[in-house]
Amino acid sequence: MYSNYRQIFITSSLDKSHFNSRIVAICIQVPEGKINIPVLMLHGFPGSVREFYDAIKEIQKATENKNFVLELIIPSLPGFGYSDYSNKEGLGAAEMAFIYKNLMNRLGHEKYFMQGGDWGSLITANMATFFPDEIIGYHNNMGVALTDAAFSMMSIASLNPSSIMSCDVVNRLYPLKNTFEQLTRDSGYFHVHATKPDTLGISVSDSPTALMAWLFQQVSICTRKANYDDPEGGLHRYRPEQLLDNLMFYWMPNKGPTSFRIYSNTFNLRNYHLGYLNVTTTVPTVVVQASDEIFYMPPSMLKTKFSNLLAVDVLNDYGHFLAFEVPDVFASNFVSAVQRILAFNNQNM
Numbered sequence: 001m002y003s004n005y006r007q008i009f010i011t012s013s014l015d016k017s018h019f020n021s022r023i024v025a026i027c028i029q030v031p032e033g034k035i036n037i038p039v040l041m042l043h044g045f046p047g048s049v050r051e052f053y054d055a056i057k058e059i060q061k062a063t064e065n066k067n068f069v070l071e072l073i074i075p076s077l078p079g080f081g082y083s084d085y086s087n088k089e090g091l092g093a094a095e096m097a098f099i100y101k102n103l104m105n106r107l108g109h110e111k112y113f114m115q116g117g118d119w120g121s122l123i124t125a126n127m128a129t130f131f132p133d134e135i136i137g138y139h140n141n142m143g144v145a146l147t148d149a150a151f152s153m154m155s156i157a158s159l160n161p162s163s164i165m166s167c168d169v170v171n172r173l174y175p176l177k178n179t180f181e182q183l184t185r186d187s188g189y190f191h192v193h194a195t196k197p198d199t200l201g202i203s204v205s206d207s208p209t210a211l212m213a214w215l216f217q218q219v220s221i222c223t224r225k226a227n228y229d230d231p232e233g234g235l236h237r238y239r240p241e242q243l244l245d246n247l248m249f250y251w252m253p254n255k256g257p258t259s260f261r262i263y264s265n266t267f268n269l270r271n272y273h274l275g276y277l278n279v280t281t282t283v284p285t286v287v288v289q290a291s292d293e294i295f296y297m298p299p300s301m302l303k304t305k306f307s308n309l310l311a312v313d314v315l316n317d318y319g320h321f322l323a324f325e326v327p328d329v330f331a332s333n334f335v336s337a338v339q340r341i342l343a344f345n346n347q348n349m
Contacts, residue, residue: 031069037136037338038071038109040100040127044118044142045193045259046215047321048081048249049074050242051117055323058331066335068342073107075100077119079258081249092265093119094276097126101134110134113341115334117141117322119262125305128283129276135283137341139334141322143287143312144297145305146277153301165298169314172289172296183295186221186228189214193263201257208251215247222320224292237325246324284308284344286337290318310344311337 043051052074063070078096079085086095100123104112113136116124121142128138154173157164161174173179192200204211220233227234235243250256271277285306289296299312313333323330 033067035068036071037068038073038104038107038112039115039338040104040112040124041072041074041115042077042100042117042120042123043074043080044077044116044120045080045262046218046246046250047118047324048246049076050246050249051321051324053245054242055327055330055334058327059335062331062335066339068338070113070335070338073104073109073112075103076249077123077259077262079261080255082253085255085258085261090265092262092268092271093122094126094266094271094274096123096262097130101127101131104134111136113137113139113338115139115141118320122146122266125281126276128281128285128306129279132281132283136345137338138283138285138306139337139341140285140287141290141330142293142295142320143289143302144295145302147304148278149304150297150301153304154297164300169296169298172291172293173298179295182225186225186294189218190263193260194267195264197260197264198257201260204250204256205254208247211251211256212247214256215250216243219243219246219321222294223325224319237319242324280305280307282308284310284341286311286313286340288313288315288322288333288337290315290320290322292319294320308344310340313337 041052043049052072056072056074059070059072076083078091078099085091111134114124114127115138116122117140121140121144124138124140128135153164154176158174158176161170165173200214204214216233216235219238220227220230220235223237224230224234250259283306285302285308287302287306287309289312299309302312303309313336315329318326318329322333
């Protein structure tokens with residue numbers, strides 16, 4: 001299995017005096033009459049840059065007849081894949097926001113779009129909060145607002161959910177009893193990562209089978225909630241080479257232990273007390289919500305974080321790993337979001 005691992009990505013180092021970063025990018029020769037738009041795209045856990053491999057081709061197709069081309073910058077998160085981990089403690093989603101701001105600036109981009117899912121969505125949301133003047137627009141396929149206002153609204157609206165959201169999607173969040181039962185059942189990995197990442201890391205570093213079981217289980221439950229009861233985990237939605245390629249981004253560089261640490265370095269009282277989660281951002285934002293996304297928030301809650309929320313595109317199918325599962329759907333929605341954000345920016349110049 002390992003001998004057939006395909007080297008499909010372009011890797012490079014950038015400014016070794018600061019940090020090492022391996023990136024996957026499409027270098028586009030910009031045709032005459034078109035504008036070039038840089039896009040930072042970030043993955044999450046248990047994913048890798050492999051999530052975007054098929055989506056790159058679909059994005060290229062979707063922009064063929066547009067007046068712009070997209071320059072995709074797709075780095076591995078620090079401690080994931082072939083990106084080095086920090087030699088300092090405390091590298092979480094907030095700190096990574098500064099790393100990627102610096103990365104984009106070093107690549108010569110002072111203005112750029114962002115796209116994120118899972119951890120990528122939390123890091124890019126932080127970037128939109130910290131550096132709003134640099135961000136042209138933001139596309140998010142895991143729309144959550146980790147604000148006190150959003151969670152207060154969630155609790156109060158449980159008395160009358162239809163007062164804040166469409167009846168068509170009420171069952172994605174309410175009754176809260178069902179939502180929290182499902183989260184409690186499926187989020188055991190989250191609590192282990194957030195409290196004992198290195199204990200687990202040692203275990204999966206010693207056995208490729210253990211690592212595969214741990215990662216594939218997270219892929220399964222985040223793809224469809226019903227996969228919990230599926231004896232094959234619902235993994236048929238992905239090609240075997242997709243899953244194995246992704247697995248190798250953890251096994252070959254031994255990044256299980258360091259990838260787990262992002263949870264403990266982000267979800268802690270220190271970060272909560274810093275208060276940035278409650279700061280709104282004015283960056284124009286489009287959110288797409290798959291039917292089996294791990295957590296659903298209606299627009300009214302999302303606006304407590306994203307004040308310029310232009311649209312929430314609600315899908316009637318698919319799961320958490322949208323680019324990985326249905327790259328054509330992901331690409332179409334993303335390119336549409338770019339168009340809508342550009343139109344909004346032109347109207348509000």
